[in-house]
Amino acid sequence: MILCLRRSAILLLASLTCLGCSNDKAASASSSEVPAQSVTQPSAAPSAKSIEPAGPALRIDAARAMQYTKEIVAFGPRWDGSPGMQKVYGYLKGKLKSDQVEEDVFTAQTSIGPVPMRNIIVKFPGAKDGVIVVASHYETNYWLRNTNFVGANDGAATSALLLAMADQLRGKKLEGYSVWLVFLDGEESMTRTWHTSDALWGSRHLAQKWQDDGTSKKVKAFLLADMIGDADLDIYRDENSTPWLEDVVLQAATRLGYQSHFFAATNTVEDDHIPFARAGMPVADIIDLDYGYNNSFHHTTQDTVDKLSVDSLKISGDAILETIRLLNGMANIPPPVQAQPAK
Numbered sequence: 001m002i003l004c005l006r007r008s009a010i011l012l013l014a015s016l017t018c019l020g021c022s023n024d025k026a027a028s029a030s031s032s033e034v035p036a037q038s039v040t041q042p043s044a045a046p047s048a049k050s051i052e053p054a055g056p057a058l059r060i061d062a063a064r065a066m067q068y069t070k071e072i073v074a075f076g077p078r079w080d081g082s083p084g085m086q087k088v089y090g091y092l093k094g095k096l097k098s099d100q101v102e103e104d105v106f107t108a109q110t111s112i113g114p115v116p117m118r119n120i121i122v123k124f125p126g127a128k129d130g131v132i133v134v135a136s137h138y139e140t141n142y143w144l145r146n147t148n149f150v151g152a153n154d155g156a157a158t159s160a161l162l163l164a165m166a167d168q169l170r171g172k173k174l175e176g177y178s179v180w181l182v183f184l185d186g187e188e189s190m191t192r193t194w195h196t197s198d199a200l201w202g203s204r205h206l207a208q209k210w211q212d213d214g215t216s217k218k219v220k221a222f223l224l225a226d227m228i229g230d231a232d233l234d235i236y237r238d239e240n241s242t243p244w245l246e247d248v249v250l251q252a253a254t255r256l257g258y259q260s261h262f263f264a265a266t267n268t269v270e271d272d273h274i275p276f277a278r279a280g281m282p283v284a285d286i287i288d289l290d291y292g293y294n295n296s297f298h299h300t301t302q303d304t305v306d307k308l309s310v311d312s313l314k315i316s317g318d319a320i321l322e323t324i325r326l327l328n329g330m331a332n333i334p335p336p337v338q339a340q341p342a343k
């Protein structure tokens with residue numbers, strides 16, 4: 001899931017309730033009643049207007065990304081501890097068998113007890129000193145385990161997008177920054193009611209690890225993909241993301257003619273980018289939290305492959321790849337900021 005704390009749509013009345021929130025949150029999360037627990041973002045923002053991309057343009061095979069999505073969904077629900085999650089883990093490892101793969105294995109002490117989890121990190125080395133991360137979560141919600149919730153858009157499509165990106169990066173000599181694709185475990189809250197302290201398990205663990213071992217200082221950008229296979233694609237600007245990095249994302253989308261799908265309105269979202277932001281890394285959550293009428297497909301058994309489109313996977317995947325190309329072309333990427341104490 002993802003918790004949308006509030007939404008300030010440009011053209012909508014301020015009294016509208018938070019259309020982008022999950023069903024269980026929509027009733028309480030009005031545009032003004034929930035305090036936004038924003039992560040402080042650096043204000044020093046380079047102008048994104050004049051960036052020239054560096055390196056050859058890469059484009060995903062969106063039809064193949066859709067095929068990957070269907071294959072992941074076919075394993076059924078994949079909450080942590082389920083047979084489906086074990087199968088998806090094996091599936092991802094199989095797809096990435098010729099790549100440089102690392103795992104971040106740990107046990108999360110959750111409200112339902114200890115849960116073994118695995119983040120998968122796929123590294124494509126580049127010539128420049130620094131790393132661009134693209135991440136997605138791959139599990140489904142534990143609290144939906146007694147339903148047939150398969151998270152076609154919520155976890156499957158974006159994991160598939162990462163696989164499709166790996167197909168483009170594999171075997172190429174990258175002249176820019178290294179690209180790491182990260183399949184995060186344990187994003188969803190264990191219980192129906194969202195608690196940040198009982199969710200974001202994989203991202204919190206990996207962000208802490210990277211902060212401890214110094215990796216966080218090498219990360220030039222952390223791009224999170226979530227729920228962006230929606231056939232009706234509208235990605236909002238997120239106030240918990242780093243403004244200059246979102247400007248780069250928008251420029252990338254605009255270069256490809258996709259700007260109508262980006263940032264017409266603004267959300268404040270709690271998602272896997274938060275721990276990385278708190279660890280000082282520039283982050284952008286690329287998320288469509290308006291999934292079905294009144295977000296009615298989100299966290300329901302209606303989150304199925306027929307709600308997605310190849311076009312949306314293409315727009316999302318290519319915009320991310322173009323963002324990487326712009327980041328490689330930037331003369332000065334702002335340095336990481338001081339890590340904030342955990343809350």
Ligand SMILES: [Zn+2]
Nearest residue numbers: 001002154188
């Ligand atoms: Zn979700």
